[in-house]
Amino acid sequence: MQAKDGNRPELIHKAFAPDALLTFSINTDTINFPLRAEGAAGIATTLVSEFAKVFDRCRTYYLVDALAFTGDTLEIAWFVAMRETAAHTMRAGKGFYRWRFSKGGDGTYRVAALHIHIERMDSVADAGAASLGTLQGALDYPWLAVDTLKQGIESLVAAQPALSFMESFAVPVPLP
8 A cells, every 4th residue: 555655666565475466356447457467566567656657646545344354365445535647636436455465485474466346436626636635634544444434525525515426435345
């Protein structure tokens, strides 16, 4: 998360195994990613370098009361709020991550595989990123309770009724 949200691709190499695999399932046509990236270098390019060319002010929130940990796998719902730089829009998205960890030869655990499911991604005009700033300012980052997400979105919609579409983002994507 710090790598993608902070545009720090070098962190991918610390967190991911050199031969890690990234896959996507995307239920919207409002954002595009390659369906897979192989190796830490490929993942850094996809999730950080290429991503940062289009988006900034990204914050990905992990929904702490929407997670499951089994064996070597962690599934967690997420919500993202960011700005599409050239379009001057706020982007809101939701989905889940499935992280699989493995122990390397040096005894440290790294991400062996990451699957990102993007259920929904919407955008709205936000010149100056005022709506984005208001929303992000109301949310705990990066670990977020669903109730806090709901309250933050409700406050934003109360102040800007035109953003009522955001209410659906207060409900996490069910984990598989």
